[in-house]
Amino acid sequence: MKHYLFILLTLIPLLASAKPATELAGRYVLQGARETGSTLVLKDKGRFEATFAYGNLDGRVQGHWQRNKDTVTLTAEGHSDVAELFKSVPLAIGKHCLIRDMGDHKACYLRQPQLPYKAWHLGFFTPEHMDIWLETADVTDARGITVTQAMSGTVSSTGEVSGWPTKIGMGSGKYMSQLELPQSIFVRWQSLSEPQTYRATLEIPESARNLMLQQEEVDCVMGGRQSAYRDAVVIGLAPGGIVKLWVSGSCFKGSEVLRVQAEIEPKGPDQGQSDGQYALPLEPAAKAYIDQHGIPYGSW
Numbered sequence: 001m002k003h004y005l006f007i008l009l010t011l012i013p014l015l016a017s018a019k020p021a022t023e024l025a026g027r028y029v030l031q032g033a034r035e036t037g038s039t040l041v042l043k044d045k046g047r048f049e050a051t052f053a054y055g056n057l058d059g060r061v062q063g064h065w066q067r068n069k070d071t072v073t074l075t076a077e078g079h080s081d082v083a084e085l086f087k088s089v090p091l092a093i094g095k096h097c098l099i100r101d102m103g104d105h106k107a108c109y110l111r112q113p114q115l116p117y118k119a120w121h122l123g124f125f126t127p128e129h130m131d132i133w134l135e136t137a138d139v140t141d142a143r144g145i146t147v148t149q150a151m152s153g154t155v156s157s158t159g160e161v162s163g164w165p166t167k168i169g170m171g172s173g174k175y176m177s178q179l180e181l182p183q184s185i186f187v188r189w190q191s192l193s194e195p196q197t198y199r200a201t202l203e204i205p206e207s208a209r210n211l212m213l214q215q216e217e218v219d220c221v222m223g224g225r226q227s228a229y230r231d232a233v234v235i236g237l238a239p240g241g242i243v244k245l246w247v248s249g250s251c252f253k254g255s256e257v258l259r260v261q262a263e264i265e266p267k268g269p270d271q272g273q274s275d276g277q278y279a280l281p282l283e284p285a286a287k288a289y290i291d292q293h294g295i296p297y298g299s300w
């Protein structure tokens with residue numbers, strides 16, 4: 001499933017020209033350039049390194065960068081064709097981007113997050129036998145940048161039918177390597193055990209993001225006592241449209257942040273594109289359990 005990073009370049013305001021050039025230092029990854037991959041690292045003392053790949057062109061350059069009011073100019077050396085690409089087009093300074101004119105459109109060198117760990121993890125789980133199909137998880141980070149369908153598909157189970165586990169763990173998911181800590185997460189999923197389709201928007205409080213930045217001494221199963229971060233956002237999805245969110249980590253039990261009652265998606269599964277058909281049949285073991293015991297609504 002493709003991920004779509006929406007950055008409205010024409011709406012990104014330019015930074016004040018008085019902002020020191022050293023504040024531009026960081027790692028950037030090119031977004032919005034078709035079939036093109038590129039990274040750019042601006043260093044504090046006016047040096048830079050970059051890679052660029054398009055078709056048969058693939059090379060690495062380095063050199064000097066300089067700020068000129070609202071643009072960054074690069075003087076590159078190394079792969080001659082790639083060096084010419086970086087020298088020929090100045091980069092406009094945007095709020096979160098260095099904007100490159102690609103001729104028929106504009107692309108963005110998106111500044112990468114500056115977190116105390118490589119990336120934060122987004123994970124999901126559901127109670128045992130309460131199977132779901134995650135249609136989408138759309139994540140908006142603290143900068144206002146949104147990745148749609150950051151996750152979709154099946155998720156892991158907690159191993160417990162009623163209630164939530166005391167140790168949350170990480171859930172099944174992936175690392176959000178290009179995003180700052182989350183501001184909000186929109187989820188839409190099919191609850192296969194009912195069946196029903198739900199949607200909810202989870203607004204992440206600043207206190208949760210602050211907690212994810214706090215390093216603590218904690219006892220870990222692997223490695224004993226050590227310093228660690230809560231570098232994971234874990235979301236539990238249960239029948240009846242119950243959503244819970246924790247911040248957690250491999251060494252933490254998990255800290256509950258919020259509980260939300262989702263609303264029923266009026267269009268049904270797949271936004272009405274599947275004629276009411278759900279993505280998957282209920283697993284035989286899940287069906288047998290529910291036929292015998294029912295769904296323990298109210299336990300989540």
